[in-house]
Amino acid sequence: MGGESTTRTAPRSGGASRGPAGSRTGQRLSGLAVALGLVLFLGGFAWGAVVYRPYTVPTSSMAPTIGAGDRVLAQRVDGGDVRRGDVVVFTDKTWVTNAPVVKRVVAVGGDTVASTGGKLTVNGKQIDEPYLADDGLADLQNFPTVTVPKGRLFLLGDERSGSLDSTAHLTDAAKGTVARSAVSARVDAVVWPMNGMLVRPTSFEQLGALSSPGPLRTMVALIVGGGVLVLGGGAYGPIANRLSKRPRTGTGPADAR
Template identity: 35%
Template sequence: MDTDARHTERDRSSAPEDGTEEGSRSARAPAPEAGRTAWGRVALLGALCTVALLLFSAFVLQPFLIPSGSMEPTLRVGDRVLVNKLAYRFGSEPRRGDVVVFDGTGSFVPETPGDDSLGSLLRGVAASLGLGEPVETDFVKRVVGVGGDHVVCCDERGRIEVNGDPVDEEYVHPGDKPSQVAFDIEVPDGRLWMMGDHRSRSRDSRDHLGQPGGGMVPLDRVVGRVDWLGWPFGRLGSLDGTDAFTGIASAGIRPAGADRG
């Protein structure tokens, strides 16, 4: 009996009287279910943020990575610009001199079946967030002619004429001619004549004359207007406008006594 009593006392002394130590150990060890719940909340928050960014990019302001030098010196390779998708949403239309992003399907590139693969989807998401190069059908150029305009290259001083008026294009890359390719075109209503600022390195409307669409971009293919530079920080700010087309006659109308320069 003494032996039983000693065992009983030893067992009682080894356990805390109020169970505090055992309870604290249980409290310190996180339950597996709680960890999974926390990670689930983080994943849900990340998914919601991504969806919000994609919606904002789709309808309001889209980052766009400049992949080539066709718009130098205005835009440089690696620049990230912000495309204002509301610029032409409420009845406004692109104007001469605007720098715009557009879908060149049917005008700059032929119609092809869409790629619905996962890789294509991920590339599209990265492009829409400005994290990757744009899809092959997206381009950035400057509007030189709008619907009804008569655009000609070139006058006796080598300048492009719009509706009979010469255009002094200060934004053209230094050393480039306004165009080394002669053309004389009428822009159909609802379409745009696009040209890059680095004329010797830009494949634009001039390169698609004679092809289906004639290089003219439909208004409904315009994604938005480039209004701001978002990267690099040294060039952060709004995109400079141009007054090169100020005073150009409206399509089919020429002011009386206007000087052709």
């Protein structure tokens, strides 16, 4: 018989659910990203709280490296790990203060240090100091050669004309030096204003190895990366929901007659 037959095709359905929050796989990945991000974000802050201490420097004796009122982050270190060129935090009661003091280490136990013609020399070598200001405040008053006792440090401020540092205590029994054990931290960065990491002075390399930078950059990367994962994972649901509500264009398969 020449009857007319009609074949209808059912709409095809995709394997993944397209609910308002996206596919199940997407939801799981989103949740995983948020969880991992929280671990990295909180872990970075926790690590930083254990390793670093914040300080506010009240004077300009370390200018231009650190200005008056600047906020710094200093890594907790043992005094035995301090090397030439480090900017350290220490407390020494013989300096007529119980408050933490921030200065730069220029010589360590066994070194000879002096100033001739306003220039710093350590072990007979003139030290280039690019961290100093260019306006004359960097000039050192001449002082005779000091031999730093074992286990002690000779420290200077970067603003030489206004810094009460080792040169102000040369008549003391310790000749202005400070015990390594008095050091509690090494400054890694100026965080307010956001001047960033302190530059390691390479001129001291001729006298020995410099200190390695602390883990601050790694911590910042963990915190930033964790924040990105949390925001990205949290944004997946609203974005998927918005996309699922967009009107679909086109028509389904036509009837075959």
